[in-house]
Amino acid sequence: MRTVDLVIIGGGPAGMGAAIAAYDAGVRDILVLERDHRLGGILEQCIHNGFGLHRFKEELTGPEYAWRFEKELRERQIPFRLNTMVLDLSDEKIVTAMNAEEGIFQVQAKAVILAMGCRERPRGALNTPGTRPAGIYTAGTAQRYINIMGYMPGKKVVILGSGDIGLIMARRMTWEGAKVEMVLELMPYSGGLTRNIVQCLQDNDIPLLLSHTIVEVHGKERVCGVTIAQVDENRQSMMETARFVECDTVLLSVGLLPENELTRKAGVPMDARTSGAVVDQRRMTEIPGIFACGNVLHVHDLVDYVSEEAEIAGKGAAEYILRANSSQVEPITIQPGKGIRYTLPQRIDRCEDTTIFFRVTDVHAAVRIRVKNGEGTVMMRKRPRVAPGEMETVRLLGTKLQNYVGQTLTIELEEETEHGT
């Protein structure tokens, strides 16, 4: 069987970023496997701008952001295969892949980086009552129709869910001549970025109805309308508020799910909170030599963060391949506490400066983020505003981590008003 030092599954921003970082850290024998006919992943259909503000200090479109990485990949002559689907991954790091030219082939890797991205939650997961006509798409499917294929899914649109792709598609479809009637959001706040609410909805006079949902889909062959209703604080529909809205298209933007089929096949332990693998600070999973980064690990709101994480994973994999040194200390466990949905990494086994990424469960103004070991406070950080849609970070210094070897650190949220400021 062919052997390769590092196999990277996925040629989107995560996979490309990891490949470049691993190369720059000294790994030369790399193979990137991409299922689409080009590199770039989902960025290729994200033709709007707003990518790269953190990383490049400029506003790029998705394809432009992807090209920056593809160029670097090509300059380094890192090998990649397109139209290649990975069918299996074993815990021994045997990768089984397939394409039309080579058929099925297997590669024994020293290390593997999982970078398969995520997919959208479909209607089925929502069990929306009503008929099952044509005209119901996830926002990303509509994006592919319009931006890649050049076809319009419909003319009169209701969008369920205020995730960023839904907001972006509200503007995109308006600019292509469709009438976007409204965006409905089940929660009392939007899951999308503020700039998207302003530039996609407010700019185009598209109403955002918070605490609303679709209670019935109508139409036998093609959607002809939806019944919408307000929901109470327990997210139960208040049928007395129900009303009919005519439309021929429903777009769903109700969340993203990491695509971890291969991760599960390899038997990598998962975190139910992130729907991704449990990883350490290098983004190594609990199976030594298997790493993960990007949306397959946890869903990011900005691609800039994906690139940052890819770099960590790429470096981590390089270190694993070249030096094969493992943990240095007994692991420190990081776990979410009050008000926190998840933390990443979940484990630290080296006392170096480490950024912990996390998401909160609700929107809050003026909060303190506290990292605790039992009752003691390890560190505290104030934030003027937090929201579930926006990833938060705390940075733990290596010198400080030395004091907590083998312990569990909990990240908690407290509202400043509760304790005074």
Place this chain on the structure above:
Amino acid sequence: MEREIICTSCPMGCHVTVTMNGEEITSITGNTCARGERYARSEITNPTRTLTTTVALTDGGVLPVKSDAPLAKKEIPHYLEQIHEVIVERPVLMGDIILEDIDGNGVNIIATQNVF
């Protein structure tokens, strides 16, 4: 008169209050940094947006494009119409000018993808 603007310069999304006396801005409050003030000022005087869309390729595909600088927000529908008239032949390289000086101020519509 007061106008509230949500700043989009960063994810914080400050609610900035702009107080005006006729056309004149008398105060800007609620922003947490200088970018917030700049953003609020431009939103009042001349709001601009980067425009992104697709143009047709002669073989039936589409090519993503953008304005290489922000354009006046209120003129965007008008610019879109102009852009959608264009049909481009392959190959096109990222950065190629598709429509030159669309607004009379030197803003070009450029390709954002390589198509071969």
Place this chain on the structure above:
Amino acid sequence: MVYDVAVIGAGVVGGLIARELSRYRLSIVIVERSHDVAMGTTKANSAIVHAGYDAECGSLKAKLNVEGSRMMEGLCKKLGVKYIRNGSLVVAYRTQDMERVQELYERGQKNGVEGLEILDSKALHQMEPSLSETACGALFAPTGAIVCPYELNVAAVGNAMDNGADLLLDWEVTAIAAEQDGYILHSGGNSVKARYVVNAAGVYADHIAAMVGDTSFTIHPRKGQYMLLDHDCVGTVRHTLFNVPNELGKGILVTPTVDQNMLLGPTAEDQEDREDTSITAEGLQKVQENARKVVPTINLRGVITAFAGLRAVGNTGDFIIESPRHGFWNVAGIESPGLSSAPAIAVYVVECLESQGLSLPPKDDFVEERRAPHRFNTLSMEEKNRVIQENPLYGHVICRCESITEGEIVDAIRQNPGARDLDGVKRRTRAGMGRCQGGFCGPMVTEILARELGIPLEQVTKFGGSSYLNVGKTRGGADA
């Protein structure tokens, strides 16, 4: 031309009848109002091959169910259709329900069902460890099985077509004229003539019968709502789990499917509307509650889709296979166990036609087997490589969730009866049937359909009629 036999309805019953007829030197036409086969009751039911203990002794249902259940495995093999004999359990949750289990056991014995056993709680839980602790016993029917109804349906019609039968789709019978020597079926301005007619029109069978003056029976639709769970939920349950029917109703089943999903349902809701297959919050609630009662650990977050189907319930309590006038046969009221009985119904109906003078000269070149499509992800590595070498389209995965290749999709469009829409591809190949429900592959399958059928992209539909998928090019799209 005059056909020997016209079959109205390309569901699993009509399809198998046509296939059975295609053994003989007869000209056969199947007419179907929908854009594809398997679009009525066949599309959405419990996908169970019942053992045959349920139907009243001496009824047509009992006879045809037991016969059909015996025939099913061999038939599936010939048609290249998946069939798994996983066994059924009729589970009692109250001691008084064990009497009912005993009754079913005795009835099953009389009906000729093989291998029935009554299990106590311990034996039952050994067999199904994740079953609720409150389960106190069950009837075990080892001949109970699972099959995919539309897969069987497509294969049956395909095999009939391969053996010369014609299929007319989008062909709704609007009037029937009885002639001296047969019947003329009208559909709008089109017509076909046939010496014999089989009415297998599902929920509309009474309307069709009325067109020749037969109003002796009525059909009413009974809605069943279902939920389908993702592959990772499989393994929780191996057998098909029924509840003992009691005064609280017939209960809702929990079963694995041949495609490694878990199926929960159905509800039983009588309604007037013969088209309404909408799902309701209350219906799904009921399905979920029952599933939790049967398997308390069931992962309901694994739901990938919910759907509803209509059973064609007749007013006689039994299958209605009768001839109101010479040469015209109703095959109506084929509710549960209709799928299980379908192979036997087909043979029985051909005998009925023969009894009215249809001569059945055997066809020398009848091919009773149908090439099973490559199910790529079930092949060995060597086989996969061989298939890709023959046709590189098999090396291109289109549906990521179910690992369905372009080769399989093209095959489904080309093989009888060819898929003509997105749902048709989905039913034949499972592309779009997985956890993302076509989010990734839908646009790509649409492109393949347009290419293979030689039609513009905007003419590709989800399931025919006005179920269009897009409204044409974007403003920035060319009129290439």
